[in-house]
Amino acid sequence: MPSLRTAKKRRYLVCSPEYFDVRYSINPWMTSREPVDVPLAHKQWDTLVSLYRELGHTVETVDPVADLPDMVFAANSALVLDGKAFGAQFHAPERQPEAGHYRTWFEAAGFETYIPSHTCEGEGDFTPVGGFILAGTGFRTLPSAHHEAQEFFGRPTVSLHLVDAHFYHLDTALFALDDTNIAYYPEAFSAGSQKVLKALFPDALVCTREDALVFGLNSLSDGRHVVMAQEATGLMEKVAALGYEPVPVDLSEFRKAGGGAKCCTQELRP
Numbered sequence: 001m002p003s004l005r006t007a008k009k010r011r012y013l014v015c016s017p018e019y020f021d022v023r024y025s026i027n028p029w030m031t032s033r034e035p036v037d038v039p040l041a042h043k044q045w046d047t048l049v050s051l052y053r054e055l056g057h058t059v060e061t062v063d064p065v066a067d068l069p070d071m072v073f074a075a076n077s078a079l080v081l082d083g084k085a086f087g088a089q090f091h092a093p094e095r096q097p098e099a100g101h102y103r104t105w106f107e108a109a110g111f112e113t114y115i116p117s118h119t120c121e122g123e124g125d126f127t128p129v130g131g132f133i134l135a136g137t138g139f140r141t142l143p144s145a146h147h148e149a150q151e152f153f154g155r156p157t158v159s160l161h162l163v164d165a166h167f168y169h170l171d172t173a174l175f176a177l178d179d180t181n182i183a184y185y186p187e188a189f190s191a192g193s194q195k196v197l198k199a200l201f202p203d204a205l206v207c208t209r210e211d212a213l214v215f216g217l218n219s220l221s222d223g224r225h226v227v228m229a230q231e232a233t234g235l236m237e238k239v240a241a242l243g244y245e246p247v248p249v250d251l252s253e254f255r256k257a258g259g260g261a262k263c264c265t266q267e268l269r270p
């Protein structure tokens with residue numbers, strides 16, 4: 001059956017995993033003692049980037065910086081919307097220097113760039129859907145940064161409370177399938193936030209804990225293709241049943257740092 005969905009070309013920013021490793025622990029995924037297979041991580045990342053290009057998307061790169069092993073997670077560097085970049089203010093001291101390197105890139109690329117005064121981790125905790133912005137808090141980004149984002153973009157921002165440390169960023173618990181619908185794992189959110197999501201997205205695709213724990217929700221949709229963790233087989237079937245085309249990727253090495261496909265990818269929205 002042909003897909004019912006239409007893809008829209010995207011522009012992505014990524015950062016090579018040249019210095020990627022797990023050298024400190026700032027989320028529950030980073031506590032496992034399993035070492036990162038560095039050559040495999042590089043291969044997995046190269047495959048992800050080639051895949052984006054095969055799907056017709058534009059991929060740009062920011063130079064990685066030594067001693068910033070999490071800089072590969074480009075999604076945390078900003079929220080880019082309406083051609084403007086709302087930068088990051090990282091929670092963990094280990095990641096704080098990343099913000100300036102990314103800011104330099106956004107400015108050089110011609111984006112109006114805002115430096116937030118409150119802790120916020122870019123698309124890790126901000127997901128634009130339709131005309132508004134879903135915004136996570138609880139572990140990293142502060143609600144005060146949600147207000148700053150709302151003022152900067154002039155778009156309504158909906159604060160959602162994350163309650164399970166395994167899903168410390170919004171993009172580990174929810175992603176936008178297109179401009180009108182999302183997929184999410186309800187139990188990652190407080191009771192009040194679950195009600196909000198149910199009211200806003202009555203037809204949302206609900207993900208199981210099992211699929212969420214393999215980062216099935218750390219996915220990117222172009223409106224038709226959904227690049228997602230290959231282990232999230234249940235979610236993949238549900239995505240396909242709605243007429244999207246799942247595109248499985250293996251990012252096992254990045255999961256050891258608490259990241260997946262979405263974390264590695266910053267979307268530059270015009």
Ligand code: ARG
Nearest residue numbers: 027073075124169257259263
């Ligand atoms: N180790 C990184 C951290 O804890 C992983 C970031 C994952 N990024 C994301 N968008 N969820 O900050």
